[in-house]
Amino acid sequence: MKLVFLLIIILAILMCFVFIIFPPSKGKIPAFKDENGNKLENSIAEKCYVNADGCDIGMILLSENANNPVLLVCGGGPGIPEYLLEYMYPSVLPKLFTVCYFDYRGTGLSSDKNSSADVMTTERYLEDVQIVTDYLRDRFAKEKVYIMGHSFGSYIAINTVKNHPEKYEAYFAMSQCTNQLESEYIGYDYMRAQYVKMNNAKMVKKFDNCPIRESDEMYEKYFSSSLRDSAMHELGVGTTRDMDSVITGIFLPSLRCTAYTWGERINLWRGKIMSNRFSVVKDSNGFNAWENVDSVQIPIYFFAGKYDYTCNFELQKEYYEYIKAPAKEFYVFENSAHSPIYEDPERATEIFKMLIN
Numbered sequence: 322m323k324l325v326f327l328l329i330i331i332l333a334i335l336m337c338f339v340f341i342i343f344p345p346s347k348g349k350i351p352a353f354k355d356e357n358g359n360k361l362e363n364s365i366a367e368k369c370y371v372n373a374d375g376c377d378i379g380m381i382l383l384s385e386n387a388n389n390p391v392l393l394v395c396g397g398g399p400g401i402p403e404y405l406l407e408y409m410y411p412s413v414l415p416k417l418f419t420v421c422y423f424d425y426r427g428t429g430l431s432s433d434k435n436s437s438a439d440v441m442t443t444e445r446y447l448e449d450v451q452i453v454t455d456y457l458r459d460r461f462a463k464e465k466v467y468i469m470g471h472s473f474g475s476y477i478a479i480n481t482v483k484n485h486p487e488k489y490e491a492y493f494a495m496s497q498c499t500n501q502l503e504s505e506y507i508g509y510d511y512m513r514a515q516y517v518k519m520n521n522a523k524m525v526k527k528f529d530n531c532p533i534r535e536s537d538e539m540y541e542k543y544f545s546s547s548l549r550d551s552a553m554h555e556l557g558v559g560t561t562r563d564m565d566s567v568i569t570g571i572f573l574p575s576l577r578c579t580a581y582t583w584g585e586r587i588n589l590w591r592g593k594i595m596s597n598r599f600s601v602v603k604d605s606n607g608f609n610a611w612e613n614v615d616s617v618q619i620p621i622y623f624f625a626g627k628y629d630y631t632c633n634f635e636l637q638k639e640y641y642e643y644i645k646a647p648a649k650e651f652y653v654f655e656n657s658a659h660s661p662i663y664e665d666p667e668r669a670t671e672i673f674k675m676l677i678n
Contacts, residue, residue, distance in 0.1 A: 379430020421677030
């Protein structure tokens with residue numbers, strides 16, 4: 322009896338631990354409420370889906386006022402939903418826009434067990450963006466919407482506005498992807514030099530064991546390695562300036578995010594792992610903005626973190642000076658890394674109010 326009782330206690334402790342790390346949830350998006358705890362009139366906080374050639378594309382819509390301009394967000398990754406940044410670092414976006422955070426085909430809320438990695442092409446992703454865009458235009462009775470691209474999503478977004486400028490008011494380029502190969506070289510050299518200054522021989526040796534300029538195989542090994550991510554976050558030049566680990570900064574918070582059900586949270590990381598094989602990811606890594614998009618027909622506004630070494634800050638600035646557009650501006654976030662709108666919401670608020678008013 323004592324053994325049975327002890328096993329029950331141990332099981333209960335384990336269950337409590339699991340529920341703390343991985344709390345159960347119906348996956349409902351938290352509503353926007355006023356100071357009295359009442360739901361804001363005309364606000365939106367919901368999940369919805371639109372069918373795109375047999376795949377249900379999952380979206381999270383957020384807005385304190387559904388009459389606001391509509392903003393479609395093409396998030397980073399692909400794999401880790403952009404909504405997680407909104408969840409961890411609440412931004413100004415839902416205050417000023419009706420925001421659509423959609424998950425790319427094969428990832429997150431858009432996981433599709435019947436789809437294979439080889440169908441995840443740039444063309445397919447761009448077609449999906451058009452389907453989501455048209456859904457938003459129809460639902461909110463807008464002739465045009467705003468579009469924002471973040472990191473990988475900036476590759477998708479800038480090609481979208483290049484092909485279909487008539488559907489978009491303006492493009493917000495956050496951490497714009499320009500020439501990822503060159504960006505990786507710059508980031509590699511910077512991080513290795515930082516560890517040399519810190520007399521961290523162990524990390525210097527790890528970098529020396531991954532000479533990324535020697536071969537494509539070595540570059541691919543480094544790009545998908547834990548060394549790259551761990552070094553970027555340890556040095557404050559990764560996702561955010563204050564995120565020192567992907568595990569504690571993204572993985573564990575994602576498990577606790579009750580906006581997703583248990584199954585949806587598992588699919589987040591299932592999609593992230595699968596996305597490494599998507600051809601659209603390989604395309605984005607080989608993208609050269611100077612060669613492929615020298616102009617756009619709508620205003621383009623860059624949001625760049627000074628400490629961004631995921632999509633290099635200086636390359637973003639050079640591309641801004643190069644690209645032709647009816648209107649353009651380059652906004653520097655002095656103490657931000659790869660996610661400036663989420664890292665410095667006060668500065669983002671000032672900029673967006675100026676741009677949309």
